[in-house]
Amino acid sequence: MAPSQDPLFAGLGQAMRVGTDLLAALIVGGFLGWLIDSYIFDSTPWGVAIGLVLGLITGIRNAYRAAQRWNT
Amino acid sequence: MWIVVGVASVFLLKAAGSKSLVPSKMQSMAELLVEFIRGIIQDTMGASGMRYFPLISSLFIFILFSNLLGLIPGSYTVTSQIIVTGVFALGVYALSLVIGFQLHGAKFLGILVPPGTPGWLLPLMIPIELISQLARPISLAVRLFANMTAGHVILGVLFGLTIAGGVLIGWLPFSFTIVLYGLEVGIAFIQAYIFTVLTCVYIGDAIHLH
Numbered sequence: 298m299a300p301s302q303d304p305l306f307a308g309l310g311q312a313m314r315v316g317t318d319l320l321a322a323l324i325v326g327g328f329l330g331w332l333i334d335s336y337i338f339d340s341t342p343w344g345v346a347i348g349l350v351l352g353l354i355t356g357i358r359n360a361y362r363a364a365q366r367w368n369t
Numbered sequence: 370m371w372i373v374v375g376v377a378s379v380f381l382l383k384a385a386g387s388k389s390l391v392p393s394k395m396q397s398m399a400e401l402l403v404e405f406i407r408g409i410i411q412d413t414m415g416a417s418g419m420r421y422f423p424l425i426s427s428l429f430i431f432i433l434f435s436n437l438l439g440l441i442p443g444s445y446t447v448t449s450q451i452i453v454t455g456v457f458a459l460g461v462y463a464l465s466l467v468i469g470f471q472l473h474g475a476k477f478l479g480i481l482v483p484p485g486t487p488g489w490l491l492p493l494m495i496p497i498e499l500i501s502q503l504a505r506p507i508s509l510a511v512r513l514f515a516n517m518t519a520g521h522v523i524l525g526v527l528f529g530l531t532i533a534g535g536v537l538i539g540w541l542p543f544s545f546t547i548v549l550y551g552l553e554v555g556i557a558f559i560q561a562y563i564f565t566v567l568t569c570v571y572i573g574d575a576i577h578l579h
Contacts, residue, residue, distance in 0.1 A: 310563045313512070321508030326500050355500045 315363055319356040326352015370435070370447050377434040402430070406565065413569035414576065421572055424464075428457065429565040436517065436557035440550070448560075449517040451510060458510035461568045469575035480578060509567055516560050520553045 330348020334341050381399055406426045410418045432448060439446025447453055469477040481498045482491065527549065530542040 309559055310566060313516075313559065313563055314508075314567070317508040317512040317515070318504070321504040321511060322500055325504045325507060329500065329503070351496055352500055352504075355497045355504070358497065359501055359504075 311363065311366075315360045318359050318363065322356035322359060323349065323352040326350075326355060370453075373431060373435040373438055373447060376438060377430050380434075381430070409562075409566055410569055413566060414573035417576060418569065418573060421569075425565055425568055428461075428568060429561055432457075432513070432564055433558065433561040436561055437554070439517065439521070440553055440557060446517050446521060448513055449521060451514040454513040455506075455510040457513075457564070458506040461509070461571060462506040465571040465575040468572060469578070472576060473578055477575070477578065480574065505567075505571060509564065513560050513564055516556055520549075520556055524549060524553065 326348045327345055328348070330344040330346070330351075332344075333348070334344035338344070380395070383395060403426070406429055407419075407422070409429075410422060410425060414421070435447040438444055439449065469480065473479075481495050481502070483494065483498065524546060527542045527546045531539045531546065533539075534542060
């Protein structure tokens with residue numbers, strides 16, 4: 298990542314990224330599940346449920362990977 | 370938006386107009402800006418990323434100037450509309466896809482499989498990576514929009530409290546607005562910086578597969 302800039306500035310930038318990354322993955326997961334539910338298969342609760350769980354896993358994993366990068 | 374473009378162009382043209390060896394104040398500010406963007410590109414994409422310098426520098430300068438001009442009381446922040454940031458984010462993401470498929474062809478789909486994944490995990494990892502790819506433009510757009518909007522809403526509420534409070538208690542929210550205004554200037558810089566860094570990271574991911 299970008300350590301050559303001012304460390305405070307780069308650190309603040311990285312910290313700001315994590316929160317929205319968590320949320321955006323959840324939104325995309327739920328939305329994809331809803332699309333599958335209402336347009337492809339007629340499986341109303343299951344697509345959204347599985348999509349939200351997958352989105353949650355994705356968001357946590359992305360935030361974890363971003364946080365691991367700070368240690369190095 | 371045209372005002373932002375106009376102010377940025379006038380500033381840069383005026384700064385670049387006098388190419389003196391000992392730079393004037395404006396010239397050294399512009400040189401600092403260019404060096405800063407160059408540093409971001411070198412750190413995230415390497416030397417091969419300098420091809421995209423015009424795109425990334427114009428994105429950075431546009432977002433920075435619209436954030437800063439929006440802080441002048443009575444003016445309007447372009448980046449506090451989600452349609453503007455959404456178009457930027459979608460454009461950047463589509464560009465990274467085009468670059469990736471141009472450079473790697475169908476092998477670019479391998480971006481959906483993280484390196485070192487055992488075979489039995491593939492049915493789980495591909496949807497997860499797909500979601501995380503699709504989340505990129507959304508988080509890019511929402512972050513810039515939400516930070517700008519939230520800052521202005523807070524400033525607006527505090528000014529409203531100042532007026533409602535009158536002289537007796539109104540000094541308290543007014544002093545908060547002064548502190549928060551400084552914070553907002555910092556956030557204007559940081560959000561422009563994050564947007565550019567993430568643009569560089571996404572295009573860099575498309576260039577160097579894994």
